[in-house]
Amino acid sequence: MRILLVGAGGVGTAITRIAARRSFFDHMIVADYDPARAEAAVAALDNGEGRFSPARIDASDRAAVAAYLAEQRCDVLLNATDPRFVMPLFEAALEAGAHYLDMAMSLSAPHPARPYEECGTKLGDAQFARAAEWEESGRLALVGVGVEPGLSDVFARYAAEELFDEIEEIGVRDGANLTVDGYDFAPSFSIWTTIEECLNPPVVWEKDRGWFTTEPFSEPEVFDFPEGIGPVECVNVEHEEVLLIPRWVEAGRVTFKYGLGNEFIETLKTLHKLGLDRTDTVRLPGGAEVSPRDVVAACLPDPATLGDRMHGKTCAGTWVKGVKDGEPREVYLYHVVDNQWSMSEYGSQAVVWQTAINPVVALELVASGVWSGSGVLGPEAFAPRPFLDLLTAYGSPWGMRG
Numbered sequence: 001m002r003i004l005l006v007g008a009g010g011v012g013t014a015i016t017r018i019a020a021r022r023s024f025f026d027h028m029i030v031a032d033y034d035p036a037r038a039e040a041a042v043a044a045l046d047n048g049e050g051r052f053s054p055a056r057i058d059a060s061d062r063a064a065v066a067a068y069l070a071e072q073r074c075d076v077l078l079n080a081t082d083p084r085f086v087m088p089l090f091e092a093a094l095e096a097g098a099h100y101l102d103m104a105m106s107l108s109a110p111h112p113a114r115p116y117e118e119c120g121t122k123l124g125d126a127q128f129a130r131a132a133e134w135e136e137s138g139r140l141a142l143v144g145v146g147v148e149p150g151l152s153d154v155f156a157r158y159a160a161e162e163l164f165d166e167i168e169e170i171g172v173r174d175g176a177n178l179t180v181d182g183y184d185f186a187p188s189f190s191i192w193t194t195i196e197e198c199l200n201p202p203v204v205w206e207k208d209r210g211w212f213t214t215e216p217f218s219e220p221e222v223f224d225f226p227e228g229i230g231p232v233e234c235v236n237v238e239h240e241e242v243l244l245i246p247r248w249v250e251a252g253r254v255t256f257k258y259g260l261g262n263e264f265i266e267t268l269k270t271l272h273k274l275g276l277d278r279t280d281t282v283r284l285p286g287g288a289e290v291s292p293r294d295v296v297a298a299c300l301p302d303p304a305t306l307g308d309r310m311h312g313k314t315c316a317g318t319w320v321k322g323v324k325d326g327e328p329r330e331v332y333l334y335h336v337v338d339n340q341w342s343m344s345e346y347g348s349q350a351v352v353w354q355t356a357i358n359p360v361v362a363l364e365l366v367a368s369g370v371w372s373g374s375g376v377l378g379p380e381a382f383a384p385r386p387f388l389d390l391l392t393a394y395g396s397p398w399g400m401r402g
Helices: 010-019 035-043 062-071 083-096 131-137 151-163 191-199 240-248 262-273 292-299 339-346 350-368 384-393
Strands: 002-006 027-032 052-056 076-079 099-102 140-142 166-176 203-206 210-213 221-225 230-236 253-258 313-324 327-338 375-377 399-401
Touching: 002 010, 002 062, 010 027, 010 035, 010 339, 010 350, 027 035, 035 052, 062 083, 076 083, 076 350, 083 099, 083 131, 083 140, 083 191, 099 350, 131 375, 140 350, 151 166, 151 240, 151 313, 151 327, 151 384, 166 221, 166 230, 166 240, 191 262, 191 292, 203 240, 210 240, 221 313, 240 253, 313 350, 327 339, 327 350, 339 350, 350 384
Parallel strands: 002 027, 002 076, 027 052, 076 099, 099 140, 140 375, 166 253
Antiparallel strands: 166 313, 203 210, 203 253, 221 230, 230 253, 313 327, 327 399
16 A cells, blocks of 8 residues: 655654554655655654655645656545645545545535524535545545544444444543643644634534534533543534534434633634634735734644643543443443653654544555445444454553443
């Protein structure tokens, strides 16, 4: 297997460090718009064994990416960029006849008249609209295969297959107790993506109603996270799981709630009030044009560089409520990463490392033929046990409470 990895930021770099310890692929090209980032990611590998090489790629240039995939005889494109570049990379892989994986799906757009009641364009709609072409090509577009979405979706399928006879509700719940020395406000993941998902109308799925939206940060609840993290207030946030899980897993209700904290929520609300969450450009005195959201991202520290200052753990998981053998049951399937461990073992901070391990596991399953198919498919479309077993074999076991 020859892999083109597009994006050498925090997650992309962590992918290379995890993949370097596995033997399922022949070569991985690490590409980025900034060639220095790609070169640094490759140079940092002390056991790459020549299987990695850097390259410069403009992820927005579909034709150029497609041509490069063909030129380099790549079997698969792994997208580790932010969601703005999903569609050109997704379409480039289709054009070049390569498989495709991503960790975030094509962007949504709110309903023009009723944004907090009805869905407009949903996350992933643009990709699912091309599903027939992917099926006809015989190629697989495995979408949303990070940690959330990704591992959380695998947990949902596992619960449906092995733990429940009937599922009343699936709730993905994400929380952490991470702190960053020296910063009052320092997001541990891409602020561009965080603004996008937190300020858009959250989506909820109900069997009798389908998909609908609510106000941002709605339905607060306190969720008790395992392994010492403890109680964290979580709120509704737009996320791919709610758009993916109901397509393959039978459930009465599906939600995604994120533990943000009051300070983080108020900061996001202020950015929105000031128009600093906008992605369209504004003209400055003197004529320069900039995107306000890009300016915010540039003013904050790069999450990939914060690992040495971070302390604590992050938890991603899926809470499931239903019936087994005629009795009510609730479980929480989860994956916890301690920042001290991920930094000492891989040199990557916990949040980006936890995201990165899952597409590498998925790629190994695809390379071995354990996961196979064509079309646009989410992780819950495949057998969950091989994924969970391989995750444990990578040295990062999952857990279950309940």
